[in-house]
Every structure is written in structure tokens, then in C-alpha cells.
Amino acid sequence: MTSPRVAFAVMGSLMSIAFLILVNHLTSPGYLWVIHPAFAIIQWPIAMYFAASGRLKAYSAVTSLLIILYLIVENLSQSPEHPWFLYPAFAIIWWPIIMYAGRFAGTLRMALIGSFCIIISYGALNLLLSPQFPWIIFPAYVALWWPMSIYFSRSRKWFEYALCASLLTSALFIVLNAVTSPDHIWAVYPIFAVIWWPLSMHYYAKRPPI
Template identity: 80%
Template sequence: MRSPRVAFAVMGSLMTFVFLLLVNQLTSPGYFWVIHPAFALFQWPIAMYFAAAGRIKPYSAVASLLIILYLFLENMSHSPGHPWFLYPSLAIIWWPVLMYAGRYAGTLRMALIGSFFIIVSYGLLNLLLSPAFPWVIFPAYAALWWPMSIYFSRSRKWFEFALCASLLTSALFITLNAASSPDQIWAIYPIFAVVWWPLSMHFYAKRPPV
């Protein structure tokens, strides 16, 4: 609170929150909508405090917890029967995790560990909360690009990267086709477009010298 900017942010946020709270109670007491601007208002002094102290890593942890708390309150207020706040929360926690990892965050080992935990955690949510459709294929597809991109960019194996990425994308379409509409084989159409990526790279590398 030593910084005048932080003090101003705290006072400004509190005054605005009190004003909006009064408006909420006077105009629509049946719906507590003030929680939405309050979430943004309280982020202001928190960000100012950690920025003034140069503590970016603790800010990522505190901000992530506030976002998850906001989503939890929204979840419990409107649809308590289904804990949907867990879906974005599993992605949000990776912000402080990667911040505290430091230089280790850009390593292949971190990418492999992170991808594994992302796939397992969302797979468990899929299995326990909504087993009717295997939607885990979408976060798994995105997560696998993380270690794949790091490995092939460092080894500079661009054709192998295009080949693996095409195979991964084709596997996504095939799985989605089998899960959503097994009676109609439509996956062949996007796969036909995807395979042109490694093919074009292969024939470009084999082109005769000019």
C-alpha cells in the first residue's frame, strides 16, 4: 500500500464496487450482477500491487485463483448440477505453473509432462462428467502439438514435423468421424487436404536444381 498508485487503485475499486452494489440492490435485488464488474475491479489493485513490487509470478497465481473462484461462483449460481468450471480451470492453472517453471517451461520434458497431465485430467473429466461423447480428443489434439512443435523445431526436421502433424490431424478426423457419425465416412475429405502438406514439402525438397 506504500505506492500511491496502488492506494488509488484500491480506493477507486472499493468506491466503484460500493456504488454498483447499491445500484444492484435498488434496481434488481433478485439478481446479483455486481459480481461481474467486481471481478474486473478487484483485478486492478491486485495487478498494480504485484507490478509495483515486481512480483509477476505470485500475481499469476493470485490472478488464476481469482478467475477460478469467479467461475466457481458463476457455476454454483446458475448451474450447480454440473461443475463446468473445472473445464476452464484445468487450463488456467497452467499459467502460474509455467511462470514458476521459468526456463524449464520451454523444454521438451516440460512439454511432455504438461501434455500428459492435460490429456489425463481432461480425460478423467470426460469419463466422469460427460461420458456420452469423447470430446477429450480435442484438448488431446491441441496438447500433443506442444511437445511435437518443440522437438521438430529444435531438430529442424520440417518434413517429419509435417508428416507427424498430418497423421495427428488425420487421426483426429477419423476418431471424430467414428464417434459422431460412423454410418457416413466423411473424414476422407479433410484428410485428403491435409496430406498435401507433407507431400508438397517432400517434392519441394526433391525438386531439380534450377
């Protein structure tokens, strides 16, 4: 019952891609736009095959590889002077990594390793490909929430979580202020709003019983 569906998906995809190739050649041979719909169409038989066999981990690996290959083709055809595909590629490979990690994916150790790898990898990309602006502060800020959230949620230290998150967010604003506009101190405004999170939790815990 499953095999005919997969075969139909394969034949339907091949016929659709062949038709689009013909249309691309007849209407605009100077621009190979067929790769965009072809990439989407080919996901149909791939998803059908791996869903039928229950191999979801393998599906994540194959699909991630195809997405990265698609980005490489786009990069080489549109802007070969700058390898921008590396920026989304590292984020995409975390899908199969998390899938194959299984139960380990939800551990604090995995969060620490993952956030460290994210910061190091994007930091290297920032330094090598676009050193004009330290944009690494943004993915680093997001990555640090991963282990921080797991640690404090498991220990149920909600005030400490709010305090650390507020300090992390304040540090982001301070660094961003220093990098973008050091002559104008604007970071105090969002920091003032952020510190109300741990303050409200502290005074809520200290409230007198009703």
C-alpha cells in the same frame, strides 16, 4: 511514487464496488449481478500492486485463483447441478505453472509432462462428468502439438514434422468420423487436403537445382 498509485487504485476500486452494490440492491435485488463488474474492477489494484513490486509470478498465481473462485461462484449460482468450472479451471492454472517453471517451461520434458497431464485430466473429466461424447479427442489433439512442435523445431526435421502433424490430424478426423457418423465415411475429404502438406515439402526438397 508507486505506493500512492496503489492506494488510489484500492480506494477507487472499493468506492466503485460499493456504488455498484448499492445500485444492484436498489434496481435488481433478486439477481446479484454486481459480482461481474466487481471481479473486473478488483483486478486494477491487484495489477498495480504486483506490477509495482515486480512480482509477476505471484500476480499470475493470485489472478488465476481469483478467476477460478469467480467461476466457482458463477457455477454454484447458475447451474450447481453440473461442476462446469472444472473445465476452464485446469487450463487457467497453467498460467502460474508456466510462470513458475521459468526456463524449464520451454523444454521438451515440460511439454511432455504438460500434455500428459492435460490429456489425463480432461480425460477424467470427460469420463466422470460427460461420458456421452468423447470430447477428450479435441484437447488431446491440441495438447499433442506442444511436445511435437518443440521436438521437431529443435531438431529442424521439417518434413518429419509435417508428416507427424498430418498423421495426427488424420487420426483426429478418423476418430471423429467413427464416433459421430460411422455410416458415412467423410474423413477422406479433409485427409486428402491434409496430406498435401508433407507431400509438398517432400517434392520441394527433391526439386532439381535451378
